[in-house]
Amino acid sequence: xxxxxxxxxxxxxxxxLSHPFMRHAFVAGTAIALASGVxxxxxxxxxxxFSGDALSHAAFTGALGALALGxxxxxGLFVVTIAVALGMGVLGPRGRADDVVIGTVFTWVLGLxxxxxxLFTSGSRSAGNGAASVNVLFGSILGLSASEARLAAIxxxxxxxxxxxxxxxxxxASIDEAVAAARGVPVRALGIGFLVLVGVAAAEASQAVGAxxxxxxxxxxxxxxxxxxxxxxxxxxxxxxxxVTAVWIGLVVTYLDGSVPPSFAIMAVATLEYVGAWGWSxxx
Amino acid sequence: MPIxxxxxxxxxxxxxVRNALAFHFMLNALRAGTVVAIVAAxxxxxxxxxxxTFAGHTLxxxxxxxxxxxxxxxxxxxxxxxxxxxAAALVIGGVQPATxxxxxxxxxxIGTLQAFALACGFLFAxxxxxxxxxxxxxxxxxxxxxxxxxxxxxxxxxxxLLxxxxxxxxxxxxASIDPDVASARGVPVRLLSFVFLISLGVAVAAASQITGSLLVFxxxxxxxxxxxxxxxxxxxxxCLAVVVALLVxxxxxxxGFYSSYPLGFWITTIAFAAxxxxxxxxxxxxxxx
Numbered sequence: 321x322x323x324x325x326x327x328x329x330x331x332x333x334x335x336x337l338s339h340p341f342m343r344h345a346f347v348a349g350t351a352i353a354l355a356s357g358v359x360x361x362x363x364x365x366x367x368x369x370f371s372g373d374a375l376s377h378a379a380f381t382g383a384l385g386a387l388a389l390g391x392x393x394x395x396g397l398f399v400v401t402i403a404v405a406l407g408m409g410v411l412g413p414r415g416r417a418d419d420v421v422i423g424t425v426f427t428w429v430l431g432l433x434x435x436x437x438x439l440f441t442s443g444s445r446s447a448g449n450g451a452a453s454v455n456v457l458f459g460s461i462l463g464l465s466a467s468e469a470r471l472a473a474i475x476x477x478x479x480x481x482x483x484x485x486x487x488x489x490x491x492x493a494s495i496d497e498a499v500a501a502a503r504g505v506p507v508r509a510l511g512i513g514f515l516v517l518v519g520v521a522a523a524e525a526s527q528a529v530g531a532x533x534x535x536x537x538x539x540x541x542x543x544x545x546x547x548x549x550x551x552x553x554x555x556x557x558x559x560x561x562x563x564v565t566a567v568w569i570g571l572v573v574t575y576l577d578g579s580v581p582p583s584f585a586i587m588a589v590a591t592l593e594y595v596g597a598w599g600w601s602x603x604x
Numbered sequence: 605m606p607i608x609x610x611x612x613x614x615x616x617x618x619x620x621v622r623n624a625l626a627f628h629f630m631l632n633a634l635r636a637g638t639v640v641a642i643v644a645a646x647x648x649x650x651x652x653x654x655x656x657t658f659a660g661h662t663l664x665x666x667x668x669x670x671x672x673x674x675x676x677x678x679x680x681x682x683x684x685x686x687x688x689x690x691a692a693a694l695v696i697g698g699v700q701p702a703t704x705x706x707x708x709x710x711x712x713x714i715g716t717l718q719a720f721a722l723a724c725g726f727l728f729a730x731x732x733x734x735x736x737x738x739x740x741x742x743x744x745x746x747x748x749x750x751x752x753x754x755x756x757x758x759x760x761x762x763x764x765l766l767x768x769x770x771x772x773x774x775x776x777x778x779a780s781i782d783p784d785v786a787s788a789r790g791v792p793v794r795l796l797s798f799v800f801l802i803s804l805g806v807a808v809a810a811a812s813q814i815t816g817s818l819l820v821f822x823x824x825x826x827x828x829x830x831x832x833x834x835x836x837x838x839x840x841x842x843c844l845a846v847v848v849a850l851l852v853x854x855x856x857x858x859x860g861f862y863s864s865y866p867l868g869f870w871i872t873t874i875a876f877a878a879x880x881x882x883x884x885x886x887x888x889x890x891x892x893x
Contacts, residue, residue: 369711370658373718377818419657420829424879427822431872434744434819438866457743458726532665533726536719543712581730587723594716 336575344469345461345528345582349567351476352525353537357563358483359521360542361556362514366494370419371408371515373535374426375522378404380531381433382523383456388439394471397523404429405519409512459530459583462574468527475524479517480560490514491552528567529583537563540590544597566590624861632750633814637853639758640811641823643765645849647807648828649842650769650800654780657825658711659696662718663805664821666692667812668742669725676728681742682757685809692717693805697798744868745816747857754813761810765803776800777838819868823849826875833882848878 336342363372378401386396404425411421455463464472483490493500493507501507518538525534541562545555570586614620624630651660670688671681699713725742769776779786779793787793811820827849831841856871863870 364712367711369715370661373658373661373715419655420652420825420832423657423661423821423825424829424876427819427826428872428876430818431822431869431876434866434872435869437740437744438869458722530726532722533719535715536723539712539715540719543716546712579731581723581726584723584727584730587719591716591720594713598713 336572340466341462341464342571342575344464344466345571346568348464348469348472348476349461349528349571349586350564351473352521352528353476353541353563353567354560355476355479355521356525356534356537357541357545357560358480358556359518360538360563361545361559362483362490362494363518363538364542364546365491366514368515368518369535369539370422372518372522372538374408374422374429375401375405375515375519376526376531376534376538377426377433378429378519379522379526379534380456381429381436383526383531384433384436384440387456388436394523394527397526398520400429401519401523402516405515406512409515455530456526457530457532458581459526459528459533461528461571461582464527472524472527475520479521479524482517486510486513487556529586533583533587536587536590537566540587540594541566544594547594547597547601562593563590566593620862621858624858629748629750630857630861632752632755633747633857634854635755636750636758636814637747637857638850639755639762640814640820641827641849641853642846643762643807644811644820644823645827645831645845646766646769646842647804648824648849649831649845650776650780651804651824652828652832653777654800656801656804658714659801660804660808660824661821662696662714662721663689663692663801663808664812664824665718665817666721666805667809667820668817669721669728670809671742671812671817672725672728676731682813685812686806688721689805689809689812690802692721693801694798697801700797741816743816743818744866745812745814745819747814747860747867750814758810758814761806765807768799768803772796772799815871816868819872822868822872822875823853826872826879827852830875830879830882833879833886848875852878 337346360372363369379397382396382398382400383393384396385400386393389396407425408422411425489500489505490510492503493505493510497507521538522531522534525537528534529537542559544562545559548558549555566586566589569589570582573585573589574580574582614623648660651657666688667685670684670686672684673688674681674684695717696714700710729742775786775791776796776799778789779791779796783793808820808824811823815823827845828841830848831845834844835841852871852875855874856867859874860867860870
């Protein structure tokens with residue numbers, strides 16, 4: 321495979337995309353990466369990485385709750401992440417939850433996930449259920465169907481569109497909350513709405529990189545972008561580009577070396593981007 | 605975790621406790637749980653005070669790749685837990701700016717570290733052979749198989765940690781409440797931060813073997829958060845955190861013994877109930893005044 325790629329780069333790309341599962345992975349992965357990068361930029365700007373982390377863990381509970389109850393996985397994902405996002409937004413002042421409240425609430429949500437996992441894996445069709453819960457935690461981007469890839473693309477692009485629509489007031493509210501509120505910007509509503517968006521992005525992204533790893537896809541490209549530039553719109557575009565790059569390179573690496581899990585490859589690239597940006601910005 | 609059909613819950617609580625303690629694994633679980641609860645409450649109280657909650661969570665989950673990596677290369681999981689948790693503590697300490705003003709980049713670094721560590725854990729476990737049951741035990745804990753050696757290890761680590769905290773508690777408190785004034789008064793704030801994070805890493809590494817990487821955080825944050833909801837006084841708060849942690853652990857173990865639901869669910873639910881009750885109580889008191 322390596323020899324083939326070295327001989328004809330064009331052929332290599334064609335070879336990769338000739339497989340339906342790789343096409344689904346690229347379509348879903350690109351949309352998820354765009355959403356993670358764009359949402360992630362504001363998550364980092366607003367110091368809400370821990371909120372994003374909590375919502376990604378909530379995705380685990382939602383997914384296993386759905387599996388235990390026998391309903392569609394995605395229904396569980398979206399219901400629980402949006403509910404937890406609303407809860408955190410409402411509990412906190414101005415739509416920002418305190419870190420201790422986040423930690424307390426999400427440990428219980430995680431405990432519920434453990435309960436659902438037990439119910440699910442000890443069910444009548446217990447064979448293979450353990451693997452399903454591992455997929456929930458660490459992602460299964462190579463196992464997406466065409467309809468799942470399509471839904472991921474719609475949700476991902478939809479999240480991007482919503483963020484771009486509210487980007488200007490959200491930026492204002494994120495940088496100087498008090499002045500924004502004084503100027504009539506609905507800071508609290510924006511905060512709650514933003515958390516719901518993070519929840520939606522978390523629910524969708526967890527199918528690709530898994531509930532446990534998606535905080536990295538949200539935090540690393542955005543963190544790198546903010547290391548590299550202070551300009552908001554440039555940073556936004558850079559975060560999205562870095563996230564997409566991480567997903568693409570990760571998928572190619574996985575294709576070339578089947579023993580590397582795709583979510584690991586994606587996270588490794590994203591981490592390298594962050595470390596690289598850190599090093600770059602440290603040079604005087 | 606019902607062990608035998610013969611073991612049933614009875615109206616007599618004393619008999620129930622005696623029945624549970626007849627099993628050696630339950631005795632070890634209680635011993636380990638007690639040690640874990642005390643250490644987690646003390647370290648957790650400072651973690652909550654210092655707003656290091658996200659760092660605490662990341663250190664908690666970092667134990668998983670450490671254990672998975674150690675198993676993959678044929679070493680003891682214990683070595684992996686400690687190596688990774690301490691290494692992660694050093695990384696977090698390194699990225700924390702002395703003034704702690706650049707918190708947004710700090711939390712992005714912590715989030716990235718956490719996700720990358722977990723990704724490594726997934727890689728190690730996959731290379732090891734995709735042990736599904738191993739995943740579950742490493743992430744969510746296993747009180748069923750606590751060995752005597754593990755109890756002793758826990759006890760040694762706990763004594764060392766509590767000794768360290770006894771020595772640094774006063775300056776750490778000062779540095780946690782007002783780092784600028786403490787620094788001006790000659791308190792080595794940055795060094796204390798490193799010592800605290802490493803202690804947190806060691807505590808988490810020890811506890812993760814029992815509670816699992818994902819759930820150890822519950823014992824770190826919830827009893828401390830509950831205590832700080834009730835009182836701001838340091839000594840009273842620390843004692844209260846320990847009491848809450850012990851009650852949560854003992855109750856969780858006791859109910860879990862007779863219940864078919866997982867222990868992690870009981871511990872987190874009871875902990876959350878304690879926290880919610882504390883908040884409700886405080887709201888009522890404020891309303892009455």
